[in-house]
Amino acid sequence: MTDTPAIILEAKGITKKFPGVLANDNVNFDLHKGEIHALLGENGAGKSTLMNVLYGLYKPDEGDVLVEGNQMVLNSSRDAIKHGIGMVHQHFMLVPVFTVTENIMLGAETDHRAAPNELPLAKLDRAEVAQKVRDLSHQYGLEVDPNAVVGDLSVGVQQRVEIVKALYRKANILILDEPTAVLTPQEADDLFRIMHELTDKGVSIVFITHKLKEVLKVADRITVMRAGRVVGSANPKESNEQKLASLMVGREVILTVQKKPAEPKEDMLVVNDLRVKDVRGLEAVRGVSFIVRAGEVLGLAGVQGNGQTELAEALSGLRVSESGQFSIGGHNLTGKPPRQITEAGLADIPEDRQRHGLVLGYTIADNLALCDYYHMPFSKGVVIQQNQVDANARKLIEDYDVRTPSPYIAAGKLSGGNQQKVIVARELSRPVKLVLASQPTRGLDVGSIEYIHKQIIAMRDRGVAVLLVSAELDEILSLSDRIAVMYRGEIVTTVDRKDTSREQLGLLMAGVHEPA
Amino acid sequence: MQSEKQTNSLSKFTSSLKRFIEWIDPILVPLLAILTSMIVGGIIIKSVGGDPILAYKGLLEGSFGSAELGPVKSQRAMSETAVWATPYIFAGLAVALAFKGGLFNIGAEGQLALGAVFSSLIGYALPGWLGVDLPTIIHLPLAILGGLVMGGIWAGIVGALKAYTGGHEVINTIMMNYIALNSTSFLLNGVMKDPSPTNVIARTPLIAESARFAPMFEGLRVHWGFVLALFTAVFIWWLLNKTTLGFEIRTVGANPDAAHYAGVNVKRTLILTMFISGALAGMAGAIEVTGLNYRHELGFSQGYGFDAIAIALLGKSHPIGVVLASILFAAMRNGATRMQFLTQMPVDLISMIQAFILLFVAADAIVRFIFHIKSTGERVVLTRGWGG
Secondary structure, three states: OOOOOOEEEEEEEEEEEEOOEEEEEEEEEEEEOOOEEEEEEOOOOOHHHHHHHHOOOOOOOEEEEEEOOEEEOOOOHHHHHHOOEEEEOOOOOOOOOOEHHHHHHOOOOOOOOOOOOOOOOOOOOHHHHHHHHHHHHHHHOOOOOOOOEHHHOOHHHHHHHHHHHHHHOOOOEEEEEOOOOOOOHHHHHHHHHHHHHHHHOOOEEEEEEOOHHHHHHHOOEEEEEEOOEEEEEEOOOOOOHHHHHHHHHOOOOOOOOOOOOOOOOOEEEEEEEEEEEOOOOOEEEEEEEEEEEOOOEEEEEOOOOOOHHHHHHHHHOOOOOOEEEEEEOOEEOOOOOHHHHHHOOEEEEOOOHHHHHOOOOOEHHHHHOOOOOOOOOOEEOOEEOHHHHHHHHHHHHHHOOOOOOOOOOEHHHOOHHHHHHHHHHHHHOOOOOEEEEEOOOOOOOHHHHHHHHHHHHHHHHOOOEEEEEEOOHHHHHHHOOEEEEEEOOEEEEEEEHHHOOHHHHHHHHOOOOOOO | OHHHHHHHHHHHHHHHHHHHHHHHHHHHHHHHHHHHHHHHHHHHHHHOOOOHHHHHHHHHHHHHOOOOOOHHHHHHHHHHHHHHHHHHHHHHHHHHHHHHOOOOOOOHHHHHHHHHHHHHHHHHHHHHHHOOOOOHHHHHHHHHHHHHHHHHHHHHHHHHHHHHHOOOHHHHHHHHHHHHHHHHHHHHHOOOOOOOOOOOOOEOOOOOHHHOOOEOOOOOOOEHHHHHHHHHHHHHHHHHHHEHHHHHHHHHHHOHHHHHHOOOOHHHHHHHHHHHHHHHHHHHHHHHHHHHHOOOEOOOOOOHHHHHHHHHHHOOOOHHHHHHHHHHHHHHHHHHHHHHHHHOOOOHHHHHHHHHHHHHHHOHHHHHHHOOOOOOOOOOOOOOOOOO
């Protein structure tokens, strides 16, 4: 603690305004050489804005960026790369049909022109780059096959490709934007190992996240942002989840859901040997059978892309199943259109809230009547009763704490959390028998997550069956009474919440069966 | 207290100003687009040695009349503008309704032609087939209905192709235009050609008196079809905004995935939207036959179906906007002759100005840049991408 560590990257007094929003308000941030500095904050706290400033994508209205003490003018990401700053975005910037090598050389192709004015038609030198990729992955413990086609790789490996891509461009500062959002717990652990390996070799890392556990696990220092400002910093050794959450949200947060033991009653959702194909026509759900009882939450855990999306879409009628059946409350609803399933008592909180759940250009009021517009009280005959639609909206906005100045604002103008509250309000305010909640809190802030979790448990306590599909293990663990794990289109196992652990579920999600 | 009151009334003023701007915003860009186009047109007139003021005066007189022109000529000017506006309103509503449903109906011209063909067929041949004279109260509605249904079916086919095969409506309406327009030519030169010995033109016989609208005013060509067009615009507004079907059409247009999720039968709605759109275009043809020409003649449509696209865009796909845009386009077409008479500016100049209006409406960023208007952030989604 005696020697001052060298500051490699520094943001001084960054202010960035967008119309109506002060995204960054006099933000100071520094990164020491060879450390992992976590930047923690809710959505909209200004983390991404700050990083986009550091990566040259935004120009700050005020403030400076310093690399190794020298003031830099970053006009584009190209300048940032030149100064050794690399970024791994949450959504990867890879071409799926290209090989790893081709992806890495893309935009930084080595050609063998004798002079710069020669026609740029030289042969691409893949072999040389492939060798370099091999060297880099060896050096940093990143196992990547340079000749593999990116589309065939798992998400975790694709992320490694992104990291190698940055290193190939000689980055010694890495910005990782929500890197664990798409990973299994095991893959995340792998990533943390790689991160440590990188910092050991002198690379410095900015780690952006809103997951508290991870921050405490890997970060050397923590900076917390809220509403465009740095509200504090913490030492992971001296802090804990509760403290960080309060700092992040600005008030006391209840992290674990308070709930009574479940009182399950009759079978509500019965799924029998259901098979569903995905968009590409491949079988995504391969003969799945399970039961959800009234008054319990069944958590369906699994890494994204193991058939949960297709299963949920089949249950809501958005996708037609190939074979097998399912019924809600004893009514066989296989192959029925969404309206019939909704009328049988399904509340569907869809995975893609902007694509399925809302019409973003419609007012909140119209969105709140989106599934019920065709019957009383919202319409008489063919005429829509706008005053009923509006009255319903005012009531639900109040009841479900949707933060909006008016029911007549377009849904697209709300924050993600409030958009989700609109959907939750609409779906849960109907007389329902089964709640299908797919990734109900993805991308939401801690406050909204807390609220939506409470609502789900309240439904359960009212005797409604709940099927919770989530890739967030914490969410599955805190809400579920029973947990089913889905892997490659099959349900590997169904366990009681009490009889399982995070580690066991993580392994099951990764397809590792424990020896019984 | 005093200053508090002042700031209070000031904030009240700014908030009401803000509300006014918000209210006017949807029509602000079209209005400024028209203004800009007129200025550009004026520059062009000037640059070829004309007098822009005189030209626009002629345009105005030719379309709405003036004291100078005298009451008889003024009445005729306004009557002719209404005559032009009638098919524009129907066809414009056709395209606008399709836009609201997320569909781009380029086929209004073909739907209109077939509507006119069928309307005239019922108009001149039905009494003969039935062997009885029909009263107007039955014959006229049947003639209009014939055109309406034919246009609807013609467009409905495109809707069905989109719903069941994913075939894009832009391609298919264009192709259906070729089929419709060439079939019309075939029919009017063949079996439906006016058999009177003096006739050399590709046109149908005159329709029976019982299939015609009564004249509205003696000596003026304006007909009841114009009034019907205005009522239809109000009806379409009501349909889109106040009924469950309208809600379904708009929801499918705004987000078909959400519509599916919400239990709307997306395929049925697509077909129905195209049917209603085509029916409106077919009505444009039927009204021209029953109200104005009393027959269908090859080439009677001066591109109404294509101008309709511009009208729907300028009217922001709002039924009332369509009426206003139709009257504007009608006035420009109608007034052009007097403009030419007064200034020797060719009538084609009007087509240029109309093209500029459309250009400025479609690329509204230009207008917003010129007049420093901030974008509201909402974009008019006219149609989804290819195969969307």
